[in-house]
Amino acid sequence: MVYSSILNWVQFPDVMSNMYYPFNVYNLPYDISYKLWELLGGTIAWLINLLVPGNPVSTWLVCDEVVNMFALIIFMIVIFLVVFIGTLISLWEERKVLGRLMDRRGTMIGMKGFLQCVADGFKTFMKENTMPKKVDKMTYMWTLALVIGTSVLIACMIPLSQRWFVVDYNTGLLIIMALFALAPFFILVSGWGQNNKYSLIGGMRAAELMISYEVPMLIMIATTALMAGSFNIGDIVNAQFDSTWYFIPQIVGFITFFFCATAESERPPFDIAEAETELVEGWQTEYAGMKWGLIMLADYFRGYVACAMVTIMYLGGWLLPWDPLQINTYLPEITFLIKTWFVFFMMIILRGAIARVRPDQILNIGWKVFMPLSVINLAIVLMLKIGGVY
Amino acid sequence: MVMEFLKKYPYDKNIPRRTLWIMKPIVVVSKLFVKAVVHRDVAILYPYEDLWMPDNYRGRPGLRFDKCISCGICVRMCPTSCIELVEVLDDSGNTVKRPQVNIGRCAFCGYCAEYCPVNAMTVTPEKELAEYTREDLIYGPRRLACDKINENMEVHLEETLMSDIKNGNSERRVNSFMIDRPILDSSKCISCRKCEKVCPVKAIKMIEHGVNAKGRPILWPEVNKDTCVCCHNCVDDCPKSALHMDEVL
Amino acid sequence: MMAKDVLDIKAESAQMDTDKMWIIMGPQHPFSHGLWTLKIQVDGEIVKDAEPIVGYLHRGWEKEAEARPYPKIIPMADRLCYAASMTYTHLFCMTVEKALDIDIPEKAKYIRIVADEICRIQSHLMWLAAVGTDLGNLTLFLWGMREREFFMDLNVRLCGARMTTNYTRIGGVRNDTTELFDRDVMRCVERFEKVLWDLIALVDDSSIFVSRMKGVGNLTREQTVNLGITGPAMRGAGVDFDIRRDDPYDNYDKIDFDVPVMTQGDSYSRYQVRIEEMFQSCKIIRQAVKKINALGKNAPYRLKVPSNVPAGRSTARLEDPRGESLMYLISDGTDKPYRLKVRSPIFTNVSAAKPLVQGSRIADVPVIMAMIDMCLGETDR
Amino acid sequence: MDIDTTYQAPSVDEIKTLLTEKFAGKVNVTKIETRRVYATLPKEFVHEVCEYIHEKLTFEHISTVIGVDMVDYMQVVYQISNYYTGVMVELTADLDNHDLHVQSISDIWVGGNWHERETYELFGIIFDGHPKLERLLTPDTYEFYPFRKSYKLRGQE
DSSP: OOOOOOGTTTTOOOOOGTOOOOOSOOOHHHHHHHHEEEEEEHHHHHHHHHHHHOOHHHHHHHHHHHHHHHHHHHHHHHHHHHHHHHHHHHHHHHHHHHHHTTOOOOSSSSSHHHHHHHHHHHHHHSSSSOOOOOOHHHHHHHHHHHHHHHHHHHHHHHBBTBBBBBBOOTHHHHHHHHHHHHHHOOOOOOHHTTTTTHHHHHHHHHHHHHHHHHHHHHHHHHHHHHHHHSSHHHHHHHHHHSOOOTTTHHHHHHHHHHHHHHTTTTTTTTTOSSSSSTTTGGGGOOOOTHHHHHHHHHHHHHHHHHHOOOOOOOSSSOOOOOOTOOOOHHHHHHHHHHHHHHHHHHHHHHHHSSSOOOHHHHHHHHHIIIIIHHHHHHHHHHHHTTTTTT | OOOHHHHHHHHSSSGGGTTOHHHHHHHHHHHHHHHHHHHOSOOTTTTTSOOOOOOOOOOEEETTTOOOOOOOOHHHTTTTTTTTEEEEEOSSSSEEEEEEEETTTOOOOOOOOOOOOTTTTTEEOOOOOOOSSGGGEEHHHHHHTTOOOOGGOOOOOBBHHHHHHHHTTOOEEEEBTOOOOEETTTTTTTOOOOOOOHHTTTOOEEEEEEEOSSSSSEEEEEETTOOOOOOOOHHHHHHTTTTEOOOOO | OOOOHHHHHHHHHHTTTTEEEEEOOOSSSSSSSSSSSEEEEEETTTTEEEEEOOOOOOOOHHHTTTTHHHHHHHHHHHHHHHHGGHHHHHHHHHHHHHHHTOOOOHHHHHHHHHHHHHHHHHHHHHHHHHHHHHHHHHHHHHHHHHHHHHHHHHHHHHHHHHSSOOOOOOEEEEEEEOOOHHHHHHHHHHHHHHHHHHHHHHHHHHHHHHHTTTTTOOOOOHHHHHOOOTTTTTTTTOOOOOHHHHHHHHTGGOOOOOOOSSSSOOOOHHHHHHHHHHHHHHHHHHHHEEEEHHHHHTTBBBOOOSSSSSEEEEEEEEEEEEEEEEEEEHHHHSSSEEEEEEEEEHHHHTTTTTHHHSSSSSGGHHHHHHOOOHHHHHHOO | OOOTSSSSOOHHHHHHHHHHHHTTTOOOOEETTTEEEEEEGGGGGHHHHHHHHHHTOOOOOOEEEEEEEETTTEEEEEEOOOOTOEEEEEEEEEETTTEHHHHHHHTOTHHHHHHHHHHHHOOOOOOEEEETOOOOHHHHHHHOOOTSTTSSTTOOO
């Protein structure tokens, strides 16, 4: 019985050499998951080979196609985990910073409060899954799943750096914006489906709020793409590497996009749909337990996406203004996440300092203030473009 | 008398030019954010840290076991009637009546401490009174007597008489329980000795005043002015209500 | 069938009362600060009709007071309005003193003024914190509550309890001011006058707060007066009347202070009146503490009063932080009142909820009702 | 009814003279104190006197409508205050136990509306012409009137 050592089952070949390598550029999460499967698959294959030497299963486990398939599965988990931890950290950041704004401590238990947020989230999963009788079953369940689904989908699609992406569309921003803009319809239908007065009003308000804030956002995305020359997120960030970060020329655009992003992700001072003193919980009134926990998580995913879009378009994604220690070659993802959390920090300060805006005021600010500002921003960029500055 | 706030923020200060002005609140909030991060914020983390309460804080009532003369004034003065006199063994072994407070009903108003003539009932700053059952909330005399009662937990009843103020001596403060005394309406008294038995401080002695028709001595109660604490026990228990309290004003 | 043209359809739908929806902003609701219901009829976002329902906290206070001797009613009067407990015990003691026809010592009057003004600032801060949550900004709530803690510490220093103070007695006050009390009060008032400007900057300098409060819940002077709204809500609409100045009791005439009056009659002017009142209360406390010190250490602070009140009727009224509160006592010579009526300002202010809220939007209902500063203990008695 | 501010609101004695001579036999002013006027009147003239006080004497605010149960008869006490001088007029009207009707004044002052509803539900005094005389504080299923002396508390008897 010939004994083959584990080493010849678990080689760590270069990822790119695999025939079925799905990307044309080096992809870090795929590399991690590839090696993980090499380790895992290799040991399983080696064990089976020990029991039954020379059997086809172990060779099957290690051949290129199978490794690629399992690597893709682990690839999904890795991407989701990183985004999930990023959102949890932004949730923890919100509770700590909001606490300190109000002269009190934020969460305390667990690693400086982080585990308490995880525990709170996990607690909601443990709660009983109640379904109120008078609720329209289908809409109640489906719209919830769709809202959470789209939010998590966009969060995972955001590339953290040149080598950390799921797929490198050359219309990156547009797709994110499209899916980002889907949520109001689901919220409207779920608010209506819950057969409860408060959620009906909450649903309608969510719809009118988000529709009226997508228009300025799309204009500003168009202006950034115009300035950078393409919609592809990688190109936009590289364009900002060549010239300055875009928030300097587009300072008007930066501020309006920041406010539109807070409105779009339903964060105070624009949270008229969700938790409001007179609407109690808005469209989330009838959801409880795990459903409500997931909605809260989806809200924070949408907050994370909004901040990520701000960093991509205006704060130069994963670039550092000057990079003495070449950090950027090793950890561009961390710089991207830190910038996203900084924008989120500004959203938290906004939440702590300002009161909630009235629905009709929101609409008139949306159409009468942010729309013209985004057009002005477009004009500025056009002049800069024609003037040949950028 | 200038009204600075209305001068600084007149009604129409936010003229349209500043409609979207929100910088000042953000500056104020971030200033506090920096202060709360650099120095300690104001919050007190309750289970680990506790707010200091001065001694005159009206937490649960406390009893100094030996000073109590079981006169029952606290029972009568309690607004929610949550105090009872209970038989209990004192240090030297004989049974004695001491107040027992039902903290579940107590309104923490401090009347028992205020109207106690000998300041046996006091106010303690103890405020962590949670229990598992309602019966545990009933504090017996021994449990009431927590050890660290000091004198500034006492509540003094110091009143000035209106007659004092009229004749100019308004500095003098007096405890109303030390001046009002019961007065006997001798026609109603049937010399049944009940008031003598009921008086907690033994201030009442029965004095003989001749013999009645059936040859039994006529006994009228006579109150010892300085030991009486005006606890209304004799007034309430007299079957013929021969005694009434004469309030010195 | 001939196609109906647009006008007919519009006319028809006008009669069909389908689009009106009754929303019950129920007893348990973030905006109600207590147990009461506001049923509003809503057409889209505009409130067409409103009907307040109270009575959830009715405990028969006046009937209960008829079965108790006078000193035992004082802790009960604390529980009438838990945010402003000092004013109600003060009011009850004033009514009984009027029935007894006695004049309480000077020092007791000034101590009562200091205690009342501390309670007014404390109650206004609780109101300002509630305005914060009603308009969606939790920072103002936490800051308001933090400021209130300092005044509650003054209460503890003065009479041993934070909220239900049970401090006034018939014939004066429970105990003299502790030796360092005037130093604590001055420290607290000075600190408060500096820090209140931060809270004001959070509200008055943010155009979102102001735009949400301006032009909301408008009432003209005639409507306010006819509806019986009293207190800061009335002074916001131009009625220049303050019981402390126009019908003074307990040495308020010896203290000079200003009464803020705004004429616009909407939520923002009511808000400004209350903030200015806090500054005025600080001024009153300063003068009163100076006068207490002038009276010296062993001036009398409590009179000995008989336990039986002679038969007769007496009324007294007082400027509660929420409006005019009044007590009417019929005594019949025994030691228990025959009839004791309490007039609570919020009871009448809430009855004016419909004209206040009509025509505004759902989002404005909490803002309007926050300016009435609800306290349900005294409404339902 | 906008009164120009130059109008000098009546002082306490003027009120006494105005009331006694305008309603000679009906209103009898019992006592006068600083800023207080106490008067009694039969219940038929309540509405008329209140209207006069409201229109002519610029008493704009009704503080309370108080019900009193004097066992052999009932009483309604109106406390009306003036915002210009701080004076308060107290009108007391006696009601026979069998005919507890009195004319409602909620059309003069809307503020008195809830006070009258409360007095109705606690004492059973019916205010004629009241827009919505229903129970306010006590639950609607109550038939008895809790604040009457005949309704004994558990501790009393």
